[in-house]
Amino acid sequence: MTEATAPKLTVPLAKPTPPAPAVGDQPKAEPLIVTQNLSLFYGPSQALKNVTFDIPERLVTAFIGPSGCGKSTLLRCYNRMNDLIDGVRIDGTVKIGGQEINAKDVDAIELRKRVGMVFQRSNPFPKSIYENIAYALRLHGIKSRSEVDSIVESSLRGAALWDEVKDRLHASALGFSGGQQQRLCIARAIAIRPEIILMDEPASALDPIATSKIEDLILDLKKQFTIVIVTHNMQQAARISDYTAFFYLGELIEYDTTSKIFTNPTKKQTEDYVTGRFG
């Protein structure tokens, strides 16, 4: 394709009413996260534009789109991580399990217990494997030694890490591989039994074997948790997610089953992005 015929995106930078996204088969599972007319501003610049869609319970929903499209910003809306950034203004509503999470009486710390998060770079505490999880539990008021022991084990098992670390529970987490550290962060997130786990490119710094373990783990975890994942790797989204949302310049362009998005998307912008024609 020549430069002259390269697809041009005609989405203007800002407009009062963005066109409706292509919304295909809607999730049949009960929506857990209901986002309505959500707009987010970093000072004068608008990062999210009137986003409306439902995220189903106990399935994996992937957010894709080029850098700066707003996917990570949206992910951070779901556990109010954006509260920590100065000058952020949010319009619209986000309801999790029917509760408006931006209401004044909602405690962000309590919300983050329900909505855990795993980041791109694993961020274990500079403590032992055991303490990484026990610390989080004690912080949330679980003090009984036997209960802590039991949850540490079940979380490590849940994160497919137990067999690799059971003999070194008191060794520093920082001595483990990147993939193991990331699975430790997942174990730490699931230890406090959240409803939702947000993942912001959780495998982008890992090698293919570690990535495959994380992906396999995500497929196991969706039996118990609702997972929302931001990824730049479209094959990863195709492998692990049930639904995929494509964002561009702060707008939700298309939201549908993952199979539809990656085999026969409705919007040209989605087609151009997933075939690597832009982005």
Added chain:
Amino acid sequence: MATHFEQELDELKQKLLTMAGHAETAVQRAVKALVDRDEKLARRVKEDDTVLDRLEIEIDDLAINLLAKAPLATDLRFITVAMKISHDLERVGDEATTISRRALELNEEPQLKPYVDIPRMAQLGLEMLQEAMESFVQHTPEGARTIIPRDKEVDNLNRQLHRELASFMVETPNTITRCLHLMVISKSLERIADHATNIAEEVVYLWEGNDIRHDPQIKHPIRVLPKT
């Protein structure tokens, strides 16, 4: 500038068009060899079939290499459809070879009857094949959809010819061998139209994303009778 990936996709498309050209020529020559009782031409069709076999392997090889690059959306559909079309074209070539073999056998004996239905079936099948490939290149799934119901016409001609040859065999038993050869040829032509239909269905999937295989409504559209 086309990307390397786009250049490879184009190479795949060009090979497929080359293959379609060879398949059409093979059918035309096989039928001509039968009608003109041209032994040399019949042998040539048999020999040239290796070109189609080689192209099928080359296309599969190229497609597998492209699939390893994890394409998505239209690219993904294009590559998988290319593999299916090449398989259908290779089978068209096999049918042309079958026709040539039977033509050679028929040349050993006097011609049974003037050939009318056989060239007609070949013409219909080739038109379907050419139009299916045109829809593939021109991105016109609507054109491909119109090809599919036409398969019925070729099926009917095949059935008609079978009935005719069956009565020939009953009436004149010394024509049985020749009739059986002609029955095989007729069946081969009917199969060529089936492959053209498959290609048309694949083209619809490629450009629309809709899988219309085994949809009776498309194969045999129901005519809506005007209200009385």
